[in-house]
Amino acid sequence: MRRHLGITILLLVCSFSCNQIEKKPIDSVNEMDVVATPPSLYTDLEGNPISLNDYKGKKILLNFWATWCRPCVEEMPSLERAMALLKEDNYVFLLATDESIETINNFKAHMNVKLNLIRYTGALSQLKIYALPATFMYNEQGKEVNVIRGAAEWDAPEMIKKLKNFN
Numbered sequence: 284m285r286r287h288l289g290i291t292i293l294l295l296v297c298s299f300s301c302n303q304i305e306k307k308p309i310d311s312v313n314e315m316d317v318v319a320t321p322p323s324l325y326t327d328l329e330g331n332p333i334s335l336n337d338y339k340g341k342k343i344l345l346n347f348w349a350t351w352c353r354p355c356v357e358e359m360p361s362l363e364r365a366m367a368l369l370k371e372d373n374y375v376f377l378l379a380t381d382e383s384i385e386t387i388n389n390f391k392a393h394m395n396v397k398l399n400l401i402r403y404t405g406a407l408s409q410l411k412i413y414a415l416p417a418t419f420m421y422n423e424q425g426k427e428v429n430v431i432r433g434a435a436e437w438d439a440p441e442m443i444k445k446l447k448n449f450n
Contacts, residue, residue: 365437
């Protein structure tokens, strides 16, 4: 009996609350409220927003990693060597992690990494990333052309050939 009384009171409160919502005619809605500019999902190590569109016209190798991910850290030297091998091939290498900027900077200083480390502020699951490392490759038009899940030997001759030839 008490349970039914509680449910009835809850339903009454909800129905009164719903009637208190301000209803605006559709034509009075400000366009900017409907089409808001999405915030950048990436920042540099100073906290400035960056966008993958900033690199349009270049091939992008976007690697997601973490400081605690052993395979991620182990593949970094081969990523650095691949970056050097592909410097004349219009490439940009970006290594994104969702860890704090302080953690990234400490890692970079401790490991003496020369790669372009950036911070990802979204949820990895939004990109269907459920394990690290994960690497996305984009052509000069910004179209995703390949995804590699797991670690790779980035400077292996067959990988360099593959990276040079994708469109």
